[in-house]
Amino acid sequence: MALRSAAAAAVAAPRGLRRLFSTASTSPFIPPPTSAAAQAREQPEPSTNLFVSGLSKRTTTEKLQEAFSQFGEVVHARVVTDRVSGYSKGFGFVKYATLEDAAQGIQGMDGKFLDGWVIFAEYARPRPPLGQPGNNMAPPYGRQ
């Protein structure tokens, strides 16, 4: 029981900022999120790719896929690990077969415990193209 309370508290603030604006409904000044940037802030576009963060350093790809397969058909899953160290970076990606599976995967695994850590699942951001083939693998991605 105590664990669920901790999970609820953790899911309420994965990064310290999640729904602070939603609780400020008593404020007379509420900026209407009609901007595309505002939607991209908390309204990520639906995608089969999910970004999972908060993973334990010991969480592996198979563990990630196994956990997310309970809520949908996972076609691919990967835990990002450091190339030099080989250790997990604490986050990974899960790709579902359909968008609905991805949505259920998020709502099913977001704020849940995995390897003793509260993980967070959300739609992954669209990354830029890999560039031209034949070039060095590891193009300087433009963050955000």
Next chain:
DNA sequence: TCTGAGCGA
């Protein structure tokens, strides 16, 4: 074997 709040080979 580790780090922690992070978007990948």
